[in-house]
Amino acid sequence: MTVEHLGRGPLERNEIPARVARDIPAGSYVNLGIGQPTAVADYLDPGAGITLHTENGMLGMGRAALPDEIDPDLTNAGKMPVTETPGASYFHQADSFAMMRGGHLDICVLGAFQVSAGGDLANWHTGEPDAIPAVGGAMDLAAGARNVYVIMTLFAKDGTPKLVPACTYPLTGLGCVTRVYTDHAVFALDQGQVQAVETYGTTVAALSERLQLVLAQ
Amino acid sequence: MTVEHLGRGPLERNEIPARVARDIPAGSYVNLGIGQPTAVADYLDPGAGITLHTENGMLGMGRAALPDEIDPDLTNAGKMPVTETPGASYFHQADSFAMMRGGHLDICVLGAFQVSAGGDLANWHTGEPDAIPAVGGAMDLAAGARNVYVIMTLFAKDGTPKLVPACTYPLTGLGCVTRVYTDHAVFALDQGQVQAVETYGTTVAALSERLQLVLAQ
Amino acid sequence: MIAVDADAAVAGISDGATVLIGGFGAAGQPVELIDALRRSGAGDLTVVSNNAGNGDEGLAALLAAGQVRKIICSYPRQADSWVFDGLYRAGKIELELVPQGNLAERMRAAGAGIGAFFCPTGVGTVLAEGKETRSIDGRDYVLEYPIRGDAALIKAFRADTAGNLVYRKTARNFGPVMATAASVTIAEVTEVVPAGAIDPECVVTPGIFVDRVVAVPEPAAGVAS
Amino acid sequence: MIAVDADAAVAGISDGATVLIGGFGAAGQPVELIDALRRSGAGDLTVVSNNAGNGDEGLAALLAAGQVRKIICSYPRQADSWVFDGLYRAGKIELELVPQGNLAERMRAAGAGIGAFFCPTGVGTVLAEGKETRSIDGRDYVLEYPIRGDAALIKAFRADTAGNLVYRKTARNFGPVMATAASVTIAEVTEVVPAGAIDPECVVTPGIFVDRVVAVPEPAAGVAS
Numbered sequence: 001m002t003v004e005h006l007g008r009g010p011l012e013r014n015e016i017p018a019r020v021a022r023d024i025p026a027g028s029y030v031n032l033g034i035g036q037p038t039a040v041a042d043y044l045d046p047g048a049g050i051t052l053h054t055e056n057g058m059l060g061m062g063r064a065a066l067p068d069e070i071d072p073d074l075t076n077a078g079k080m081p082v083t084e085t086p087g088a089s090y091f092h093q094a095d096s097f098a099m100m101r102g103g104h105l106d107i108c109v110l111g112a113f114q115v116s117a118g119g120d121l122a123n124w125h126t127g128e129p130d131a132i133p134a135v136g137g138a139m140d141l142a143a144g145a146r147n148v149y150v151i152m153t154l155f156a157k158d159g160t161p162k163l164v165p166a167c168t169y170p171l172t173g174l175g176c177v178t179r180v181y182t183d184h185a186v187f188a189l190d191q192g193q194v195q196a197v198e199t200y201g202t203t204v205a206a207l208s209e210r211l212q213l214v215l216a217q
Numbered sequence: 218m219t220v221e222h223l224g225r226g227p228l229e230r231n232e233i234p235a236r237v238a239r240d241i242p243a244g245s246y247v248n249l250g251i252g253q254p255t256a257v258a259d260y261l262d263p264g265a266g267i268t269l270h271t272e273n274g275m276l277g278m279g280r281a282a283l284p285d286e287i288d289p290d291l292t293n294a295g296k297m298p299v300t301e302t303p304g305a306s307y308f309h310q311a312d313s314f315a316m317m318r319g320g321h322l323d324i325c326v327l328g329a330f331q332v333s334a335g336g337d338l339a340n341w342h343t344g345e346p347d348a349i350p351a352v353g354g355a356m357d358l359a360a361g362a363r364n365v366y367v368i369m370t371l372f373a374k375d376g377t378p379k380l381v382p383a384c385t386y387p388l389t390g391l392g393c394v395t396r397v398y399t400d401h402a403v404f405a406l407d408q409g410q411v412q413a414v415e416t417y418g419t420t421v422a423a424l425s426e427r428l429q430l431v432l433a434q
Numbered sequence: 435m436i437a438v439d440a441d442a443a444v445a446g447i448s449d450g451a452t453v454l455i456g457g458f459g460a461a462g463q464p465v466e467l468i469d470a471l472r473r474s475g476a477g478d479l480t481v482v483s484n485n486a487g488n489g490d491e492g493l494a495a496l497l498a499a500g501q502v503r504k505i506i507c508s509y510p511r512q513a514d515s516w517v518f519d520g521l522y523r524a525g526k527i528e529l530e531l532v533p534q535g536n537l538a539e540r541m542r543a544a545g546a547g548i549g550a551f552f553c554p555t556g557v558g559t560v561l562a563e564g565k566e567t568r569s570i571d572g573r574d575y576v577l578e579y580p581i582r583g584d585a586a587l588i589k590a591f592r593a594d595t596a597g598n599l600v601y602r603k604t605a606r607n608f609g610p611v612m613a614t615a616a617s618v619t620i621a622e623v624t625e626v627v628p629a630g631a632i633d634p635e636c637v638v639t640p641g642i643f644v645d646r647v648v649a650v651p652e653p654a655a656g657v658a659s
Numbered sequence: 660m661i662a663v664d665a666d667a668a669v670a671g672i673s674d675g676a677t678v679l680i681g682g683f684g685a686a687g688q689p690v691e692l693i694d695a696l697r698r699s700g701a702g703d704l705t706v707v708s709n710n711a712g713n714g715d716e717g718l719a720a721l722l723a724a725g726q727v728r729k730i731i732c733s734y735p736r737q738a739d740s741w742v743f744d745g746l747y748r749a750g751k752i753e754l755e756l757v758p759q760g761n762l763a764e765r766m767r768a769a770g771a772g773i774g775a776f777f778c779p780t781g782v783g784t785v786l787a788e789g790k791e792t793r794s795i796d797g798r799d800y801v802l803e804y805p806i807r808g809d810a811a812l813i814k815a816f817r818a819d820t821a822g823n824l825v826y827r828k829t830a831r832n833f834g835p836v837m838a839t840a841a842s843v844t845i846a847e848v849t850e851v852v853p854a855g856a857i858d859p860e861c862v863v864t865p866g867i868f869v870d871r872v873v874a875v876p877e878p879a880a881g882v883a884s
Contacts, residue, residue, distance in 0.1 A: 087598060089634050090829065091831070093762075094767040100760065125785075132735060133735075135786065139758040139784060140780045292458070307862070309606050314539060319771045349522055357534060549779065554774065635827075
């Protein structure tokens with residue numbers, strides 16, 4: 001059932017968040033991670049009643065603040081100034097993470113260094129000896145959101161796959177990722193099985209060989 | 218150091234809460250249990266900045282509501298209509314009991330069936346076969362308040378002591394009571410030692426014999 | 435978050451469900467939703483509520499209708515709990531007595547994804563018998579587990595169209611905690627206002643926890659009295 | 660609850676103390692209180708805060724002064740965390756990395772009298788290594804313990820004379836949790852109003868958790884920028 005989009009190249013950088021946005025159902029409560037996941041907000045249907053959660057303590061987060069709207073007391077999880085929508089609410093950190101960890105968020109979208117076929121996520125630490133580790137809310141989101149979607153390039157700069165049989169980077173969460181959105185394909189993960197939902201500028205067969213993974217269609 | 222008040226009889230029913238009130242320091246946060254402990258509020262110095270907590274979700278509880286002030290949404294733990302003081306706040310049950318169990322209340326005053334010399338409290342259940350048990354917040358208060366004070370008559374209607382070597386009624390909490398206010402005496406409990414702080418219309422020696430307890434002076 | 439009538443709101447609650455019901459005595463008791471649950475005929479229910487009903491209305495009427503198999507509460511016995519008292523003495527209702535703070539914290543744990551917690555309340559008492567205990571930093575604790583509901587019926591003061599709730603005074607009590615601990619949360623309110631009409635700093639229950647809202651235009655006080 | 664100046668407010672914080680410091684980046688960071696703590700000269704501190712300082716002010720300045728032996732935080736590495744980065748790479752500061760939700764929940768546990776709790780975050784990761792784990796109802800959890808402070812330094816928007824606090828927008832973040840978890844809680848606010856001037860329904864931190872209040876009349880926003 002894979003749709004192979006062969007009349008085009010890979011998704012451009014801004015097309016990936018747009019593709020994610022299409023999969024978010026109306027009425028969902030969603031947390032968008034720092035970096036490219038934040039851009040998903042730009043592609044959500046404003047009429048779909050999707051509510052954004054930011055783990056520093058807010059539901060109903062709006063778009064990025066314009067220069068004359070900047071309020072240092074109103075930021076997102078990336079510490080960038082944002083705005084408030086009608087129906088927003090503020091709460092403290094324990095309540096914010098209780099909401100997340102209690103399974104009340106429908107979807108979170110995160111970046112990743114690696115995702116395994118079994119849905120393991122590695123996105124918080126490269127493990128390099130001189131790297132200063134920082135985890136923030138990543139492990140809480142991985143453990144708490146009902147669905148964890150990942151945005152990443154499918155291959156690292158050196159060409160090695162980032163969707164892998166088993167992660168080599170330190171893990172953020174076990175078996176939590178259900179969808180992976182990349183430049184070359186969108187994948188659905190289920191019980192260790194990887195299905196290519198759509199490919200862009202390549203075929204399932206070609207990807208399967210390059211990833212050294214069995215891809216269900 | 219016991220003060221023996223021999224020129225008078227035992228404390229009257231309304232004198233016991235008044236005696237408790239004298240021992241509550243200015244600025245304290247206090248929870249008053251259902252029944253006679255509630256009357257302690259009537260004897261607190263209004264200028265002493267003592268704040269009352271009611272476990273159904275309020276700090277800054279005021280006096281009982283007059284008939285024209287009754288609001289069914291504003292009650293104390295005994296479900297009686299009360300009032301609000303300036304500086305009051307409302308919170309939900311988990312926050313209210315977190316406040317209690319986290320050791321933030323300075324004093325709670327409770328009624329009791331029995332208190333042991335070691336400070337064990339029995340005040341929630343007679344243990345009789347046909348009695349319907351009800352515990353409410355009693356066990357939480359016993360475990361959570363920094364100081365647990367008890368108001369009770371020193372002897373049951375059949376004349377048996379209620380301050381005992383070991384409780385025979387089902388326990389509410391272990392080693393939690395530090396002061397016992399009764400008609401015949403005020404007791405301070407510390408590490409299994411019982412000191413009579415004041416007696417009313419009787420002597421330490423007489424009480425010691427009647428209670429079959431060694432009373433420190 | 436859909437504003438519906440009380441009967442439609444509770445229609446999905448089926449036989450055998452665990453239902454969290456807000457209120458401390460009459461304050462915060464969602465009488466209209468409880469009445470709708472009674473009319474629905476759902477039976478074999480487990481009800482989690484602080485009390486076991488007062489007088490003959492609301493929760494007491496649900497018990498009287500024989501729809502409740504078991505009640506989990508902290509304080510069933512009251513001056514006007516005759517309906518429960520009769521059923522209990524006749525062996526027609528099961529009682530699980532839970533200290534009030536544990537009742538609240540166990541529901542909070544369910545809503546917060548906590549698997550279990552070590553709690554100071556009840557150590558050495560019959561209510562802790564058979565439970566795992568542990569000494570941590572020189573203090574004894576009892577291990578307590580979450581209480582989850584299939585549905586929560588709560589009463590708030592006001593909702594907005596995003597499902598945000600505010601409460602009134604001590605009628606707030608169990609509502610905010612129960613809202614987090616159930617698969618479906620249904621709130622009875624006196625009015626529904628547009629999103630944005632409730633100050634975001636003052637929202638007590640964010641709309642993410644609220645599935646259905648029923649407006650009962652009587653003043654909140656009048657319903658309970 | 661006494662309104663005092665910042666230096667008097669932090670005077671009791673001694674060498675070796677564990678200090679909870681509010682804020683998520685600059686939002687909610689009590690810069691005036693941190694500066695006073697720096698001036699006090701208290702050293703060998705353990706600081707619990709979400710981040711490890713930004714730029715050269717506030718928490719970063721406290722670190723630069725060499726007063727902090729160890730920091731417990733979730734996200735030390737940022738674009739402008741050069742002070743921490745340098746100390747860390749030079750081996751001059753100890754780091755305990757805690758997931759953000761665990762940081763919040765562990766302080767909440769300290770404030771709520773919970774001895775420990777089974778938590779879903781971090782299962783199977785290096786941050787759970789050596790910690791007790793347990794499977795409950797088919798899900799794996801890690802046992803986490805409370806984090807208590809000798810003092811908490813937080814920033815709120817407004818206090819009343821009863822010590823009640825309200826916050827502003829996402830600057831609320833860790834303040835309300837830290838206020839419950841420390842022996843002494845000190846709040847920096849923009850103004851102190853009479854008791855009764857804050858709506859009792861909207862109080863976020865009840866005065867019972869607040870020991871000292873310092874009014875810093877600049878707008879909250881101006882202090883942090």
